[in-house]
Amino acid sequence: MWLTGSAIAAIRVATLAMRFALTIYVTAVLGLAEMGRLGLVQGLTALVPSVVGMGLNFHMCRDLVGRDPADRIAIVRDRMAFTARLMGIVAVPGVIGVWIFDAVPGTAAILITAILVAEVWAMDAYIALTGMRMNVIANWGVLLRTAAWVPAVIVCGLADSGLRTLDFVYAGWLLGHAANFAMMAGMLHARGLWHRWREDDPTGWVGTAMPGAMRIWPSDIALALITYGDRFILSAVVGDRMLGVYVFFWTFANMIRTLLQSAIVTPALPRLIDLYRKDRGGWQNTVRRLGAVICVAAIAVSVMALAMIWIGHRYVPQSNFPWQAGLAFLIFSAVLAGYFGDYLSTVLNSAGAVTAYAGLNIAFAVCMIIAIASGALLGGVVGATLGSLSTALLFAGLKIAAIRRV
Numbered sequence: 001m002w003l004t005g006s007a008i009a010a011i012r013v014a015t016l017a018m019r020f021a022l023t024i025y026v027t028a029v030l031g032l033a034e035m036g037r038l039g040l041v042q043g044l045t046a047l048v049p050s051v052v053g054m055g056l057n058f059h060m061c062r063d064l065v066g067r068d069p070a071d072r073i074a075i076v077r078d079r080m081a082f083t084a085r086l087m088g089i090v091a092v093p094g095v096i097g098v099w100i101f102d103a104v105p106g107t108a109a110i111l112i113t114a115i116l117v118a119e120v121w122a123m124d125a126y127i128a129l130t131g132m133r134m135n136v137i138a139n140w141g142v143l144l145r146t147a148a149w150v151p152a153v154i155v156c157g158l159a160d161s162g163l164r165t166l167d168f169v170y171a172g173w174l175l176g177h178a179a180n181f182a183m184m185a186g187m188l189h190a191r192g193l194w195h196r197w198r199e200d201d202p203t204g205w206v207g208t209a210m211p212g213a214m215r216i217w218p219s220d221i222a223l224a225l226i227t228y229g230d231r232f233i234l235s236a237v238v239g240d241r242m243l244g245v246y247v248f249f250w251t252f253a254n255m256i257r258t259l260l261q262s263a264i265v266t267p268a269l270p271r272l273i274d275l276y277r278k279d280r281g282g283w284q285n286t287v288r289r290l291g292a293v294i295c296v297a298a299i300a301v302s303v304m305a306l307a308m309i310w311i312g313h314r315y316v317p318q319s320n321f322p323w324q325a326g327l328a329f330l331i332f333s334a335v336l337a338g339y340f341g342d343y344l345s346t347v348l349n350s351a352g353a354v355t356a357y358a359g360l361n362i363a364f365a366v367c368m369i370i371a372i373a374s375g376a377l378l379g380g381v382v383g384a385t386l387g388s389l390s391t392a393l394l395f396a397g398l399k400i401a402a403i404r405r406v
Contacts, residue, residue: 008267012139046228055218111171149179222362223345229372269350291340298339
């Protein structure tokens with residue numbers, strides 16, 4: 001597990017370095033207001049897969065664990081085919097609605113819609129590869145679709161002022177998705193799975209899994225709202241620039257969250273599922289050990305990230321890095337407290353505690369949205385962040401109590 005985690009961590013470090021470069025580029029060249037707008041699109045790329053996913057990926061990951069990939073690849077195909085049909089129903093009316101209400105310029109609307117469609121498929125593939133324990137390949141896909149295109153976008157933008165737009169960033173992002181899907185197709189060929197993908201009979205898995213998925217679906221949406229709901233609320237309360245400041249600090253904190261999630265938690269899920277089935281004591285020990293590792297790593301990396309932001313603000317003024325020490329500390333604390341809650345949800349997932357998993361996540365999302373909205377109205381960004389932090393800590397305690405009962 002640790003060897004795989006190290007490989008994934010290396011890939012994620014490269015990914016985060018490029019995404020860090022994108023944050024610097026957008027902040028310094030396009031401005032904090034554009035950083036805020038980009039943050040809203042990034043939020044949609046988390047929310048839309050949860051809404052369209054209908055809870056099926058929870059069951060797909062569990063059904064793929066411990067099976068021969070060749071014998072289960074048709075499940076992945078049927079699941080992604082269902083996604084394609086559903087996105088076809090949703091995407092076209094969505095674009096028409098955006099044009100009618102003139103919420104986003106036409107070119108940006110098309111690019112954003114294409115990114116969202118690709119992100120839904122990419123999430124299906126990522127969960128499938130995780131269930132089949134192909135975590136390294138899954139994270140190469142994350143690198144391609146979220147970051148590998150960033151250097152080219154930055155170089156082109158610096159060379160040609162006409163390309164210094166969010167539309168050009170969106171175009172690069174979409175090309176990254178195309179590269180990811182090309183890699184997936186190549187992987188199927190290289191592993192001899194392509195003919196099984198094309199020729200195996202339909203499994204009927206979607207219909208079989210749908211009743212159980214309906215119990216998980218609200219929870220998946222809740223998890224996305226827990227992570228990204230704050231920016232949608234703040235966008236209605238504060239100005240674009242202040243939203244950009246919030247998204248700037250949040251982006252750095254979330255890079256840490258993503259790194260730890262990908263390097264430690266996600267690779268551990270199949271093992272935790274197996275341990276729960278075979279060795280309850282070993283499962284409990286592993287849960288405690290991973291929790292301690294996550295806390296120590298989160299604190300250490302957060303200190304380094306905040307120091308780097310301060311150095312950029314103090315000694316590289318052209319970077320336009322904002323610095324508000326109290327707000328930065330609060331945002332990092334809230335994001336990482338939420339991440340610890342995500343880890344505890346993963347633990348409940350591994351135990352198959354569907355009722356506790358779904359119920360706590362839904363309650364968390366509802367309370368989080370209420371706390372953030374109330375805090376934002378009373379105290380702007382600071383109030384919203386305090387609401388987020390207090391809610392995350394409360395529900396972390398409730399999830400720990402639920403884990404002790406499984």
